[in-house]
Amino acid sequence: MNKLKNFLMTSKNITHSGAFWNMVSGMTSAFQSVIMLIVISHVLGMDMRGIYLLGNTSSNLFLFIGKFGMRPYQVSDLKDEFSFRDYHMSRVISCAAMIMVSVVYTLYSAFTVGYSAFKTGVVIWMCMMRVAEAYEDVYYGDYQKKGRLDIGAKCMALRVISTIILFIVLVIVSRNLLFSVTISTIYTFAVMTLFLIMTRETLDTVNGKGKLIASKVVKLFLAVMPLFLANFFSSYIGSAPKYSIDRFMDDKGQAIYGYVTMPVFVVGLLSSFIFNPIMVKISRMWAEREKKQFIRLFLKQLFYVLVITVVCLIGAYAIGVPVMSLLYNTDLAPYKADILLIVVASGFMGLAGIFVNALTIMRHQKLVCSGYILCAAVAFILSDMIVRKHELRGAVLFYLALLTLLSLYYAIVFMIVYKKDDKTH
Secondary structure (H helix, E strand, O other): OHHHHHHHHOOOOHHHHHHHHHHHHHHHHHHHHHHHHHHHHHHOOHHHHHHHHHHHHHHHHHHHHHHOOHHHHHHOOOOOOOOHHHHHHHHHHHHHHHHHHHHHHHHHHHHHHHOOHHHHHHHHHHHHHHHHHHHHHHHHHHHHHOOOHHHHHHHHHHHHHHHHHHHHHHHHHHOOHHHHHHHHHHHHHHHHHHHHHHHHOOOOOOOOOOOOOHHHHHHHHHHHHHHHHHHHHHHHHHHHHHHHHHHHOOHHHHHHHHHHHOOHHHHHHHHHHHHHHHHHHHHHHHHOOOHHHHHHHHHHHHHHHHHHHHHHHHHHHHHHHHHHHHHHOOOOHHHHHHHHHHHHHHHHHHHHHHHHHHHHHOOOHHHHHHHHHHHHHHHHHHHHHHHHHHHHHHHHHHHHHHHHHHHHHHHHHHHHHHHHHHHHO
16 A cells, blocks of 8 residues: 555646646546447447446536536646635535436436346436546646646556446456446545545645535635536537437437547547646636746647647558457448548647637636537537437537537637737736
8 A cells, every 4th residue: 555655646847747647637537438338339238338338428427417527627726816725625515416417317318228137227427427527627726726636547547447347357257337437436436535545635635624614615605606507518419419319219329429429529538638737737827817828838738739630540441440340340441531521520629729728717707608508508408309310420510510500600810809808008
């Protein structure tokens, strides 16, 4: 245990270690569902793949209730407007809300759509697994704010990697998805608790400073509410076609759509590797009115996203179909065009993410929220109609259109806000 604690707490070069382990934790978290799906695709049947993908969709959506969009706000709170006590209590409340909403919505779907008890159990337990990620995030945000991004990233990477390994073993041995997800969820909570006990006392983050005041917690919720709504509706935009498929197609259709859309996270993930380590730095630039340096660094991030998107598109065109077909044990040749469209969509998602982070730093969360609400409303109104009529291809094109609209909206909003700030300062 001492060796493990020493590994988590010690880094020869904190900055480089933070960037490296942030990349590792981000990749392991993003690829967790991909790796698990690959194993399920080779060990279990097509219906189990569809059930798993539906559970993954719900867990990703409700995760935003648990996190409530606080991490960027917490890390960029350089003037300590709120204490760690405030952030921690708000996270306890949001995680409790995540559990309640996950269970209620899944049970409602079970009765209205007609889930089996097995399918209902898988979805609920997959949602519970993500509660651990939502809770630990408030500690790792505090570590990052104190200049120790490396510690939280190491903890998260080790937790996710060990959970993946356990899940793989359980699926192969038991060949039972519900049992494997249940045990893996219990394990991930145990590891999360162990790592927090090891790290939080050393960084004096057990309770934070100052007395807990309920009104400040309420004020914090109100401050980050636009970010929560933005993140939640952002996830809903991606989930809407999947829920429509759940209503109008079968579990096999859900599985195929899940395979095709798996690359959507790639560009956003790689973009986060670039942006997350400089979050504090670029926040300080804006706070200290170093606008030339701020815009130069911001534009550099946008350029990186474009380069990453082009590289991923070339890779998807050249080897995407054979590699994905092999990984998922399914012939995806008929869906090559859909895969390429999804990679383009992921590029727009990456661009939107950079704009959202910048607007958050500039403290224009309400404008961030408005863009996602707009696109979510379009998704809510049109998704069922498009999927029912055009099925998988319609779902893919609709998703691309939504992300294109979103990124263009934020680009326009950013330019307006930046020019307006020039006039007022």
